[in-house]
Amino acid sequence: MKKTEAHIKVDGRQLAGHFFEPSTGWPGILFIHGWAGSQKRDEKRSRAISRLGCICLTFDMRGHGLTQEEQQTVTRDDNLADIRAAYDVLASHPAVDASSIAVIASSYGAYLSTFLAAERPVRWLALRVPALYRDDDWDIPKYALDRKELQLFRSKQVPLHSNRALRQCREFGGDVLVVESENDHLVPHPTIASYLASFSNAHSITHRIISGADHALSEPESRRSYDELLLRWVREMVLDAR
Structure with a gap:
């Protein structure tokens, strides 16, 4: 396995990323971090999965990593453009x-990945604690969204017809993993239930709850539990399909 730099160009900027790849060509896996996160959180998982024979790409969305000074101004549309660009870099890798x-x-990244899956070929979709947002204020900086209003919105199951992200989920025909944290106050169970109800055309849906975990997987045991279930799912879905 080797680690090499990836340069992702979008809207006149260059985002920092890294490939984790085996010595031969395999399926590609794009890691998307959450709000206020970074690609560093995915490096350990990328290394482990690349050893199974997958080429993994991690990267920092605008407003994160080396461009953190932009965090108060980036919009969902900006970060979706980042994700598209990262996907295209991965898909164009010769192996x-x-x-x-x-x-x-994860979280905010999981929300945005539902839009990516509607625009680009995605065969497998793993969403950890997927956040959900109203369709309104799409072009308002993410940092400026009202957190109390968001929590109220997420506290009840959202009808599929009233939300773009959920409607994208309905169209997805691949395999889905949805991971919930038992003690998650940012993405409570009704939000997870909204997502699960929306994947009506998925080839398969796997839902797992990490006992005792919070949103950020703050405890080492919670992180280990997630790492283990993610590896199992990748082995079953991705590698067995080869």
């Missing part, structure tokens, strides 16, 4: 099978 790409995403 990647472009028909066999998985997306592994």
Whole structure:
């Protein structure tokens, strides 16, 4: 396995990223971090999955990593453009099978990945604690969204017809993993239930709850539990499909 730099160009900027790849070509996996996160949180998982024979790409969305000074101004549309650009870099890698790409995403990144899956070929979609947002204020900086209003919105199950992200989920025909944290106050169970109810056309849906975990997987045991279940799912879905 080797680690090499990836340069992702979007809207006149260059985002920092890293490939984790085996010595031969395999399926590609795009990691998408959450709000206020970074690609560093995905490096350990990328290394482990690349050893199974997958080419993994981690990267920092605008407003994170080396561009953190932009965090108060970036919008959901900006970060979706970042994700598209990162996907295109992965899909164009000479050793990647472009028909066999998985997306592994957390929270805000998981929300945005539903839009990516509607625009680009994605075969497998793993969503950890996927956040949900109203369709309104799409072009308002993410940092400026009202947190109390968001929590109220997420406290009840959202009808599929009233939310773009959920409607994108309905169209997805691949395999889905949804991971919930038992003690998550940012993304409570009704939000998870909204997502699960929306994947009506998925080839398969796997739902797992990490006992005692909070949103950020603050405890080492919670992180280990997630790492283990993610590896099992990748082995079953991605590697067995080769």
